[in-house]
Amino acid sequence: MIKELEKLQNENNYRSLKSLDYEGNFIIYKGKKLLNLCSNDYLSLNINQELKHKFLKNIKDKDFYFSSASSRSLSGGFSIFEELESLLENFFKGKNALLFNSGFSLNYSCIQALATLKNTLFLADKFIHASMIDGLKGANFFRFRHNDMQNLSLLLEKHHKNYERIIILSEALFSMDGDFAHIKQLVEFKKTYKNILLYIDEAHSVGCFDESGLGIVKSLGLEKDIDFLVLTFGKALASYGACMLCSRKAKDFFINKARALIYSTALAPINVAFTKFIFERLKTFDKERKALKNISSFFKNLLKDYNIMGDAYIVSLLIGSNEKASFLANKLLENGFFAPAIKEPTVPKNTARIRFSLNANLKKDELLPLKELL
Template sequence: MQETLNELKNKNNFRSLKRFKHENKFVIFNNQKLLNFASNDYLGIASDGILQNEFLNTHKNLALSSSSSRSLSGGYDEFFVFEEYLEKIYQKKALLFNSGYTLNYSCLSALATLKNILFIADKKVHASIIDGIKNANFKRYKHNDLNDLKNLLIKYHKDYEKIVILSEAMFSMDADFANIDGLIKLKKEFKNVMLYIDEAHSIGSLGEKGLGLCKNFSNDIDFIVLTFGKSIASVGAVILCNEISKDFFINKARGLIYSTALAPINVAFSHYVFKNLDKFDEKRRHLKNLSLYFNENLKKYNVIGISYIKMIIIGDNDKCDEISQNLLQKGFYVPSIKTPTVALKDTGLRLSLNASMDYNDIDNLIKALNEI
């Protein structure tokens, strides 16, 4: 183990855990107040004390632990009520999981137990998706390249009973978007193809009333994943699918079967936020405007990401850390993203904007970056 750790340190790729205190859009680290560009709280709901107090005032005596898996005695009423609510919105069956990672790993591992199935994943899908299929038959297609994907489908579609295309709706690092229309067209062209799309970074902040980019295509997408630890400001995740798939996951998804279920209070809060998503249109507009403003005004660096996630490409681990440390001294917490999370050529600084920020915050960050 020590040899592995030493190797990571030599490559400037050693991770350690940091201790923070949170104060709205700021974090306190080593007694320094920093504007936080590392949070996935895109709408600022996690730091919205008013909304949280409204929830707590209207939801009394909710259990703080399920104390069991759902397959035993952890099946509290809050789970079923929330799932039924989501089913009405998306016209698909819903099944809750403890986290997006647990969901992707468990559901894809379960699907991988089926005979004669192939997974074809976008090159930049999240690690949880790759971990779920790593022991299965799988191929990768070039990021957002539908021609490459189609060539793989042409080559393999006759060899497998089912092929599952795996993508994110909004990609967590590059912050670009899947061509959902194009994916659906390919699915319809090859009759044994299914679509699995993860909305982790888009649910809440994108789509009509914040309901995500897949909502209007739910009839054509076999599996839609929504997670609650980002814009929804809660914890957990849900897979939306047909009834047979839901029953299959209940019986075969090990992360569901063998984990203590979410605390009912967390499930109820996720439900509460969903019921209020239509009230956050102004937050979504402000976030979109901040995102455009950032791209228009930062000229010194190569920025990718037209939405609220930004990646400033540096291409060097040491340089990434140097810039990140400089920003830290200037009052900004902007972590460096290095290998193996991204390829070396894609290493850089990942910034997450949120609706609690204002134009002055963006101006100050751009000024700091220009001075480095």
Template sequence: MNNVQSQIAQTLECLKRDSNYRVLVPQKHKGFQITRFTNPTNKNPQWLLNLASNDYLGLASDESFNAMFLDSTLFKENLYFSSSSSRLLSGNFEIYAQLESHLSHTFGKQALIFNSGFHANLGALGALNSLKNVLFIADKSIHASHIDGLKSFQTTHLKRFSHNDMQRLEQFLRDNAPKYEAIFILSEGLFSMEGDFAPIRTLVTLKQQFDNVYLYLDEAHSIGSFGKDGLGVCADFGLLDSIDFLVLTFGKALASMGACVLCNGIFYEYFVNFSRALIYSTALPPLNIARSLFSFLELANLNNQRANLARLSEDFKALLIKNLDLEVLGDYNIISLILGDNAKAVHFAKKLEQRGYFAPAIKSPTIPKNRACLRFSLSANLPFETLESLVPILKKIDYEYLSKNK
């Protein structure tokens, strides 16, 4: 083993000691259940309730919804399994223009489609980061893709404020607005780990006090699943006109794949010419884009699913708070049970799996150290009884863990 391999081996051993080692396990899905082939010799593994999916409306496994798509003109006219090229060469199929036109009309901004939410943030922020004399001010809980987009240039000027700390953000803005050509505030509509909402109205109010401040908001976990007709937090609050960059992803509540950045025309042109994640990626297959458009067209018809999701989330969180002496976070479809260290979170996840529940431990660097948790990602089609029966199991695991580790 050479020096590089030895260094890697030591790093991996450290991850194992810290209960932070990751592996890929083959899976099968059936509705809201999942089975994992952790032991290759076990041909009949246990089916588990899947509490780790971002299929918030249950559309990915909804047979009637999928049948509607398969019977649609959108499906039949876009039956290509590969685009075979980047969008700037021969991969820009007509369906791309149809979806972007629909999104632009719906949200009042020009839409640019990317291959994923990660690509969208990597591409848009990487391009903005190449501008001269700009500053990024980011909530500490933003997604890793935002940070990776900013890391694409070594000259990044970045300041971070504690999660949803508007006082600190305001101070950063007042201290730095005169020094920079532009400041970009980075936040999320519904945060992927804490499960809480950004104070959108306050963000907009602060931004509007300065001529050179822009607001970049990622609605990956709220588009489709939240608000009137599922159009997300900003639309629900009537604040779309005040958001300069709006990121929507299609692989969660919309049960498809891809993402878009919505912005004004000059930034759209800039991203087309300077976003490396767009320019140098083979475009998504037309079939995926057609599925995304189909989902957006159906959003207004899914209010019952959103109502179910809201009720399920509220009732489940109330049960957790009532029965467990642990911190519980989450304002909507993402509920996090804070456990502290990685080992405890892994212990809980393993015990739950033995009892028929799949809720993987969320650990650093995804979240800060000593904030490891179980993240329950809820779906509108989950039977509440299954969540209700989970609570006494969690209570028992917690009691046993505390007794063992006194």
């Protein structure tokens, strides 16, 4: 264990936890006030104290539980779970909704369950999240180059005859490079190859796209073509938990096979009630979505002369080595910005970066001084 930790330290890749306090968009760390540029609170709902007070004022007694005290398949099935699932099923007509404790446990255990189906191959984008990669352990899978539809097409052509089903795994808005998946093209593949199923994770896009706020797939009107659509609640929705949207049969399959659902205490009812409260208001956060779009354009323009990536509000400044990325992150910290370096294995080796994730409440003049520091 000690050797492992020493190795990480020598590689400038040692993680430690920080104790932080919050004041709106600022983090208080060791007495220093730092602009938070690494939260996934894209719509700034998590720092909207008024919104949370409103929720707490109206919480019903039947949902006022900080624990479900059991797995949902035993006595943890509080009625609020089905209420939220019904709401989501109403938003995504034709889909069945199933709540999970987190995006990680959803991806990990649903993919693990799907991998038990005979004659199944997964084709996974090279940059999918760790939770999906972990679910693939022991599965038949190949990775395709990130967002490279030609590479995926070659793999489909080569393998489609040998498997009963091929499940393509992608994110809608990628968490680290901040770019969009080619969802329309993925759906097109389903017309050519009849045994394809699409699994799309909207962790970083739900809340922020479409006038309903329900995500990129919804904005494209393609929800019926996505067989497994994943929403997570811990980012733009300022809550916790996740939801799988799929067919009735698939929902029953996961209820019986997804180990993280079966063998874990279900979400706290109060938390599910808060997620429902947010979803009920999601389409009213248009001002926040517009502000997020505007500040993202401003920021990308500000950094246009640097090596940046990102199609929306996740903007990554590519550095390369762990050492240089850590150096820059420290410099930012000393100058009032909280934007830690992201290193392998979260991103590929030698692509260490500063990943800026923006939010609706950021002000242009707060971001301006950053340019001089890079």
